[in-house]
Amino acid sequence: MSASSVIVIGAGLAGAAAAWQLARRGHDVVVLERTEPANHWGSSHGSARIFRYAYPDALYTRLVVEARRGWDELEREGAMPLISAVGAVDHGDRRDPVRLARVLADQGVAHELLSAAEATDRWGGIAFDGAVLWHDEAGVIDAEGAVNTMLRLAVAAGATVRTGWPVAAVSPRGAGYMAVSSTGDVVEAEQVVVAAGGWLPDLLGGLGIGAERLAAFPSLEVRQEQAFHFPYRDSADVWPTIIHKSAPIQVYALPGGRDAEFRGQKVAEYNGGHAIRSAAWHDRAIDPVRRERVVAYVRENLPGLVPEPYAETTCLFTNTAGEDFVIDRIDGITILSPCSGHGAKFAPLLGEYVARLVEGDGDVPDRFRPLTAGVRA
Template sequence: MHDIDRRESATYAVIGAGLSGASVAWRLAESGAEVIVLERDVPASALGSSHGSARIFRYGYLDPFYAGLVVQARRGWEELEAASGRRLITPSGALDFGAVRDPRGLADVLDTVGVEHELLSRPDAGTRWPQLRFDTEVLWHPGAGVIDAEESVHAMLELAQRAGAQLRTGWDVAYVRHGFTGYVLTSATGRTVHAEQVIVAAGGWLPALLGDLDLPGGFSDAMPQFEVRQENAFHFAYREQSDHGEPAPDAATSWPTFIYKGDDIQTYGLPGGRDADHRGQKVAEYNGGRVIRSARDQDGRIDAANRHRVAGFVERFAPGLESDTYAETTCLFTNVPRDDMIIDRAAGVTILSPCSGQGAKFAPLLGELVHDLVTGAGRSDERFRAVGQRFAGAVR
């Protein structure tokens, strides 16, 4: 039981215990700072964006800036795995194909940042991965893998708590007010925490919270327009044998992650892990879910039209998978117009929003970047600054 009559305090209050918030707590606590993490549900909640065992770790970006950030993040993952004693990324390699995905352009970027890769013709890729079909050249980079998001959250929080951080669950932040000596955070049930600085890592819950953060006017106006989508993810079982009667490739060793971007659909797939009993591949359409105002409006209902589009993709491009789903779920994507991460601050409030379905791979690095920003050891890269982005047609 918490003593609700006693105001808790810390130098830093972190709102949200997903991958982003856990990373910030870990990096700040290990530096010796007083940290308290406030989570409205539980760490890696199924109502957020950091639950489950299957997220893609990949280097494939057409932008050298982000590809270089992945290289930095990989060092953080290695540090986290060593410190926690857990394997958090399972190697799988990754395939990129489709005319819009531009495998050759990706290969040029990976050359620039020094990441091992191979550009394959359609026939060569088809011979190596007969469980998939390809319609363009294919980029293969073996350093990719599958992130266990939930285990990663717990690993970072355990390290943070070992270094002195406090974690409060069931603590739904209602509003934040600026006072003479910092900030007072008040929960929906009236509990309070005092902090010198606040880091907001609320994921899909951020849009509903923004208006209650007591942000300086100019900073509030500079916040981008956030779009939250309730995405659908579908699990398709591995076939026991190929269309030609041969035994199917061993799923544990031969199914890579993949990203396909064509003219009619953009999808991604990865081994589903324990999320669906290790029986198949998780496949989803990128930004295929319906737009909602914030995470508070999610209902967990699967979009039948989205299921039909993804199943059609599987039938065309993944003969090694059964064409019917055996498990389905929803998750949250938080998008901004330019797809850049938001890591910016004004006064004592920092907004951290990795955005656009890309945050998981950067998790250990996010805490480093925020640590440097809030302690004055560094400043936010211009790419991460809030600059008032709006989606086309949006009214400001």
Template sequence: MESTEYAVVGAGLSGAATAWHLAARGHDVALLERSTPANDAGSSHGSARIFRYAYPEDFYTALVQEAKAGWDELARLSGKQLITPTGAVDYGQVRQPERLAAVLAGRGIDHELLSAQAASERWPQIAFDTQVLWHPDAGVIDAHESVASMVDQAVAHGAQLHNNWAVASITAANGGYVLTSEDGRSLHAANVIVAAGGWLPQLLGSLSLPSSFLSAIPQIQVRQEQAYHFPYADQPDQAESPWPTFIHKRAGWQAYGLPGGRDADFRGQKVAEYNGGKILPSAADQDGQIDPANRRRVIEYVKQYMPGLIPEPYAETTCLFTNTPNEDFILDRVDGITILSPCSGHGAKFAPLIGQLAAGLATGTASVPDQFRLAAQAGHVEAGAHA
């Protein structure tokens, strides 16, 4: 039986980042991916994820600043532009732009708080209904290229990538763990890091986890999200009126959007309803089908609030959101198993930092913020805090 010091389950953004940091520290690493890295069935595919600093509390904004150093390092090592600067606008009564502005001011991050009229003059393609927070250092992450770059770095430092290796169970054995694949292969690892995204719920019952640790894991909800690409009414002049990313949060409704990039042939804006998709038992139950009611809601939203878009999507897709009840991430460890769920629709921007934190946690050389540990989360459940 093949053996390794660290087995990382899942080659999405967080798993690839963890494998990179472990291998760069000189550890023996096997990266196990049920398909191929950043495949379309997971949460880390495509060219369009939002990178932003705006959060309603200092904790996550400070972590974005830490993560940016990792993104800069990865861009240097890969020679690729992984984050395209676009800036971001945040608005809507529930979004509380004033509160976001106060957090950015406290962290020394460049921003402006604009009236709806001033913002409409700057971005006539968007209809604003409240004050607007603008922070120019936001942008769009190319998730696929980021995963590929981190996998490349891991492999360059000696990690072994195993594609088409779907983990079925992880069992304690011989002072470590035996990982068994769905097709019967096995691997012995001294330590295991589970970064399985939407497959985590179905794997939890197949892990050698103490009952007290398992019972402390909050209910993890997997949704099949839907996103639509709407064509620009006029091809934007990026020098004069670029399309920023946006988050618009009203009572009972949250929409987000960003330039679709390569995913949309650079022709339009990707727009979606946040957590508007159906709930799944796990990622294995996704069917890739668009809900017509969701499509209608998003089209009506675009008609009302996006005058710079033609309200007829020319492309549409589904993806996975894996949510915790309070939208905090899970990074915790028991015995030799580390569980990662940097999720809830806002984890992509932290990927290099998540890998660094996970590597430190798995090796016992560093801690992670208490907010990500299960003991702390048991007393802090406030849904929607970090969107």
């Protein structure tokens, strides 16, 4: 199809990826960001997000393989390293490393299945309680660096980025749409991409997508996650990323990146933060009870770390009940919500999906398109 003018709402990983992919295809793109790209009030700040292939669901593993090609392209075009290959370990009875290994084998991803003793020989600072999955192509994404790189490339391709522009509503205007800010400013375009992250619950009702479609949208739960950085006992250590799921706690950990001085591991409970109405209620406050719970976990399960956090932060998870993404289009509005704390690794591919929808191509997994399921059936 011919190029369109497109508004992209939000300049986190999802919005930046959409802007990059659309602009490089010749679309006239304007990004509207309520504060600054990759800001601390959203889900894409800092330099440490997990890149991994291990999923119990083969769909997501296959999509990671596709997304990795996009990351490679982004690093080449942006002349910027964005993924540090440190590998990943997965363990715990609720994580089921044996099942994960089968999925990786089916998708052709190199991996090893280790006993607890074998894993302890490699990573003596981590306590293992059963089989351990290792895959060395996993790593750590520089989230903020990725956002800035994608926006830089988008701008080079003709896009405009407007900061300090909080969108209050979107409504039809002529043959297209207009976005209205909370101060009454207006931007018009033929199509709109909504990548508002934790602000989406507040914005959904103002998109004019109709009650029936709105009712089909999966319920969203926004959580204010708590992450804590613990120093390595041996300052020369560089650990892999870790996912440990075993009752009563689910924990993920990864090297902390430059925002934690590269000297420790970032450790957090998965969905361990408290629920808030939307990102507008994000106060960035650390819960001392949750801090102590993570400290206790580190003390028992990560003996290679000093169990005293030297830095801490909050981050938003915007969850759907099934942890699936929402990437769907209604008329000229595309909603991009890569939810549930695991969307960062797919960013370049998510931008491709948005470009396909904007250009009228429906080649997006059906599971991600709940708003038009009945229409397409």
